[in-house]
Amino acid sequence: MIRSLQPGDRAEWQRLYQGYQAFYGFHDRPAEFYDKAFARLMSDDPRDFHGLVRQDGARLLGLVHYVFHPNLWRDEGVCYLQDLFTDAEARGRGVARGLIEAVYAAADAAGVPTVYWLTAEDNYAGRMLYDRVGKRSPFLRYNRP
Amino acid sequence: MIRSLQPGDRAEWQRLYQGYQAFYGFHDRPAEFYDKAFARLMSDDPRDFHGLVRQDGARLLGLVHYVFHPNLWRDEGVCYLQDLFTDAEARGRGVARGLIEAVYAAADAAGVPTVYWLTAEDNYAGRMLYDRVGKRSPFLRYNRP
Amino acid sequence: MIRSLQPGDRAEWQRLYQGYQAFYGFHDRPAEFYDKAFARLMSDDPRDFHGLVRQDGARLLGLVHYVFHPNLWRDEGVCYLQDLFTDAEARGRGVARGLIEAVYAAADAAGVPTVYWLTAEDNYAGRMLYDRVGKRSPFLRYNRP
Amino acid sequence: MIRSLQPGDRAEWQRLYQGYQAFYGFHDRPAEFYDKAFARLMSDDPRDFHGLVRQDGARLLGLVHYVFHPNLWRDEGVCYLQDLFTDAEARGRGVARGLIEAVYAAADAAGVPTVYWLTAEDNYAGRMLYDRVGKRSPFLRYNRP
Numbered sequence: 001m002i003r004s005l006q007p008g009d010r011a012e013w014q015r016l017y018q019g020y021q022a023f024y025g026f027h028d029r030p031a032e033f034y035d036k037a038f039a040r041l042m043s044d045d046p047r048d049f050h051g052l053v054r055q056d057g058a059r060l061l062g063l064v065h066y067v068f069h070p071n072l073w074r075d076e077g078v079c080y081l082q083d084l085f086t087d088a089e090a091r092g093r094g095v096a097r098g099l100i101e102a103v104y105a106a107a108d109a110a111g112v113p114t115v116y117w118l119t120a121e122d123n124y125a126g127r128m129l130y131d132r133v134g135k136r137s138p139f140l141r142y143n144r145p
Numbered sequence: 146m147i148r149s150l151q152p153g154d155r156a157e158w159q160r161l162y163q164g165y166q167a168f169y170g171f172h173d174r175p176a177e178f179y180d181k182a183f184a185r186l187m188s189d190d191p192r193d194f195h196g197l198v199r200q201d202g203a204r205l206l207g208l209v210h211y212v213f214h215p216n217l218w219r220d221e222g223v224c225y226l227q228d229l230f231t232d233a234e235a236r237g238r239g240v241a242r243g244l245i246e247a248v249y250a251a252a253d254a255a256g257v258p259t260v261y262w263l264t265a266e267d268n269y270a271g272r273m274l275y276d277r278v279g280k281r282s283p284f285l286r287y288n289r290p
Numbered sequence: 291m292i293r294s295l296q297p298g299d300r301a302e303w304q305r306l307y308q309g310y311q312a313f314y315g316f317h318d319r320p321a322e323f324y325d326k327a328f329a330r331l332m333s334d335d336p337r338d339f340h341g342l343v344r345q346d347g348a349r350l351l352g353l354v355h356y357v358f359h360p361n362l363w364r365d366e367g368v369c370y371l372q373d374l375f376t377d378a379e380a381r382g383r384g385v386a387r388g389l390i391e392a393v394y395a396a397a398d399a400a401g402v403p404t405v406y407w408l409t410a411e412d413n414y415a416g417r418m419l420y421d422r423v424g425k426r427s428p429f430l431r432y433n434r435p
Numbered sequence: 436m437i438r439s440l441q442p443g444d445r446a447e448w449q450r451l452y453q454g455y456q457a458f459y460g461f462h463d464r465p466a467e468f469y470d471k472a473f474a475r476l477m478s479d480d481p482r483d484f485h486g487l488v489r490q491d492g493a494r495l496l497g498l499v500h501y502v503f504h505p506n507l508w509r510d511e512g513v514c515y516l517q518d519l520f521t522d523a524e525a526r527g528r529g530v531a532r533g534l535i536e537a538v539y540a541a542a543d544a545a546g547v548p549t550v551y552w553l554t555a556e557d558n559y560a561g562r563m564l565y566d567r568v569g570k571r572s573p574f575l576r577y578n579r580p
Contacts (some may be wrong), residue, residue, distance in 0.1 A: 032255070035263045036220060040215075047192065048213065048215050049217045065217050069212070070192065070194060072228060082218075083217060098258075111207065112285065114186075115289035116169060116286055116287065116289070120283045121283045122283065122417070122421065124418050127243040128414050133273065134287040134289060135287065135289075137285070138266045139288075140264060140284070141286070142263070142279040142280065142282065143260070143261050143280050259575055269559035269560070278556065307460045317535075326510060355507050357504070357507070359505065360502050361470075362500050362518060368470075372506065372508075394579055403579070404579065406579070407576075408578065424579055425579075426576075427577065428553075429570060429575070430574070430576075431576070432551065432553070433549070433550070433569060433570050434539055434548070434549050435569060
């Protein structure tokens with residue numbers, strides 16, 4: 001079952017989000033990092049982040065975090081899918097695909113058809129899925145140094 | 146001089162923004178597209194877009210549009226530089242570099258050190274500058290189809 | 291066991307090479323295509339292609355084809371690994387890695403330390419291996435139209 | 436005038452080829468490097484490198500080096516354009532385009548329609564030309580570490 005993140009998910013959510021942060025090399029985020037993120041996901045601010053999870057019994061198998069933000073080309077704004085993670089033990093069962101599609105549905109419900117995300121060029125396992133459920137653009141991200 | 150976009154800039158601003166939209170193949174945006182964009186840039190909403198321009202006498206030589214939006218990894222959020230354009234007749238004079246650096250300064254003033262933008266992989270002229278003033282990340286953009 | 295391709299491998303070799311050609315969308319190569327390729331692989335010309343295979347009992351599990359060609363920067367030339375294929379049923383068992391390493395050894399024996407190959411940017415499964423056994427360069431291939 | 440490299444071009448050729456090597460960061464190639472490369476370009480071996488130059492009075496404005504090498508998919512082989520350089524003072528005058536097209540013609544004369552080259556992803560100035568005179572493939576180069 002895919003549903004919104006709830007206050008009672010805190011422990012399972014943190015287990016997954018720590019796995020995700022570790023994937024990007026952040027093994028030692030302080031407790032405050034997770035406290036703040038969870039509080040924001042639980043807030044009622046429609047302009048802050050939202051979370052969806054895939055639940056299987058008492059376990060969470062995956063999570064996705066997204067936010068709506070302004071875009072000057074589109075009055076309704078766009079939906080940015082920032083975080084997506086599947087428990088290592090639940091890979092290959094469509095968890096990530098289901099979560100992405102649930103974000104598409106949430107974006108439709110909000111009247112925001114444009115959904116995008118960023119991924120590392122060498123995130124091969126991710127891109128195998130993203131090429132099926134999304135469309136690669138020719139756009140690269142540049143950062144202020 | 147680089148300064149904030151002002152109500153009196155409407156005609157010059159539109160000339161530039163039409164050039165920018167044409168660069169991306171949008172030659173026939175309706176008048177409403179420009180009306181809405183300019184109105185948003187003129188609003189006081191700190192969460193909507195801001196504009197900076199490079200002025201040279203009665204002319205505007207370039208424009209940049211940016212917005213602050215939430216990021217779950219950073220409490221202070223991030224700054225997205227969406228649009229950047231230099232008048233074709235003013236190329237090679239540091240207009241775009243100056244505008245990017247002015248966004249950096251505005252982001253610093255807002256307490257948001259992270260600034261990013263997206264560019265097409267084959268925007269070679271742009272990337273010659275971006276590699277100097279920014280840092281290419283390994284991240285690609287995927288879109289909902 | 292990895293060894294040189296032999297005349298008696300013709301049937302098994304063709305089964306694999308047809309699988310490889312199909313991977314690139316060439317499902318209907320004429321018989322002559324395979325006749326010529328095999329004849330070249332069997333020739334004694336040191337400047338033409340060489341083949342190595344991974345044998346497991348009566349089966350071939352994988353093949354690799356390589357050639358030495360001149361390079362103006364290096365007197366000894368370079369080694370181009372053009373074709374690499376593992377039987378679908380033998381994936382995940384180190385067949386491709388072993389074949390690449392066997393080409394490295396053959397290149398060393400020929401006094402040609404430089405070995406390279408080309409792969410599609412979205413050959414994710416291949417690149418998972420290539421990033422471990424090789425090093426991605428920043429070079430892209432352009433073709434005459 | 437574009438023509439084959441000749442023995443009398445040695446000094447001018449070396450001036451250009453040193454500029455090319457410097458572009459790739461090789462500022463101190465020993466004299467033997469240039470001796471050998473020129474000797475190979477002057478040899479009659481059809482399997483070794485060939486050179487073409489753009490002459491303007493007593494000056495050479497540009498050079499290109501190419502070689503034919505075997506390809507297992509094509510009996511006639513392929514043509515690899517390894518080196519291309521235009522004198523800094525002669526940029527923007529079509530020198531590189533003319534040299535590439537002269538390689539196309541030489542390849543046609545040799546019965547080898549396939550011509551390819553490799554270029555760094557961030558060789559923006561080169562790619563502005565290559566996108567017009569060639570076609571970018573999705574292939575990346577991997578090297579033995």
